[in-house]
Amino acid sequence: MLIARSLQEAHLYMDLHPCGCGAGQFAREHRLEDRDGALTAVFEGTCPQCGRARSFVFRMADELPPAPPAFGGDEPSHIIDPGEFMWISDEISTESGLRLLNTAPAEHRAIRPATAYAIAALEEVAKFLPPDQDRIPQERFVSERGRALYAKDAGRFTRNVIAESLKLKRSILAGIDHFSPPRG
Numbered sequence: 001m002l003i004a005r006s007l008q009e010a011h012l013y014m015d016l017h018p019c020g021c022g023a024g025q026f027a028r029e030h031r032l033e034d035r036d037g038a039l040t041a042v043f044e045g046t047c048p049q050c051g052r053a054r055s056f057v058f059r060m061a062d063e064l065p066p067a068p069p070a071f072g073g074d075e076p077s078h079i080i081d082p083g084e085f086m087w088i089s090d091e092i093s094t095e096s097g098l099r100l101l102n103t104a105p106a107e108h109r110a111i112r113p114a115t116a117y118a119i120a121a122l123e124e125v126a127k128f129l130p131p132d133q134d135r136i137p138q139e140r141f142v143s144e145r146g147r148a149l150y151a152k153d154a155g156r157f158t159r160n161v162i163a164e165s166l167k168l169k170r171s172i173l174a175g176i177d178h179f180s181p182p183r184g
Contacts, residue, residue: 001040002079004058005072006065010041012088012121013079014056016145023049035059069113069120076127082136082157083146089121093169100172108180115176119169126162134159 004010007030018024026045033040039060047054063073071077077085096114103111128136136157141150155161 002056002058003061004041004079005061005063005075005077006068006070007041008065008068009071009077009080010043010056010058012071013058014043016080016084016088016143017056019047019050019052019054021047021050021052023047026054032060069117071120071124072127074127076140077124080124081141081143081146082125082128083141083149084143085121085124086156087145087149089118089125089165089169092118092121097172100176105179108176109182112173112176112180115169115173119166119173122162122166122169125157126159126166128157129159129162 002010002013004013011028014028015024019026026047028043028045031042033042041058041060043054043056043058045054046052058079061072066073071080071085076082092114096111096118099111099114100108125136128140130137135154138150138154141147150157156165
């Protein structure tokens with residue numbers, strides 16, 4: 001069974017696993033169940049493109065989940081690999097970066113959640129770094145997307161590059177907070 005550290009991680013996993021027809025999103029009904037003493041999240045819905053029933057079942061991790069946008073605690077994910085988290089961070093960062101360039105600074109507050117989400121995804125990549133190594137081992141990349149991203153540029157998965165990327169993204173978030181503070 002899939003083990004999710006948070007509902008945020010479960011939703012991302014579903015987003016990364018499209019229907020057989022290729023449609024990525026579907027309206028999800030969600031319920032929590034007790035299965036053999038384990039808290040289990042069940043998501044069901046219908047593919048909007050082909051009408052196929054979709055269902056995902058996750059055993060929820062025992063520790064209290066972190067507040068969003070975080071995906072989990074100190075341990076790395078068991079269901080999403082570092083390449084998938086890097087891809088998500090890249091995609092969201094590119095989209096929000098373009099929005100930042102094309103909006104007035106006073107409107108940047110609306111982009112803050114996406115920027116924080118991209119940072120949270122990149123923080124997940126860092127959790128795959130073994131304490132005694134400078135690079136995420138290749139065998140940690142188990143998804144097709146993750147392996148492809150690693151093969152394209154394994155250097156992105158080093159401790160220094162991840163740390164520098166986090167520093168840059170956090171400075172962008174700080175800039176949003178500085179130039180577009182919350183109202184109220």
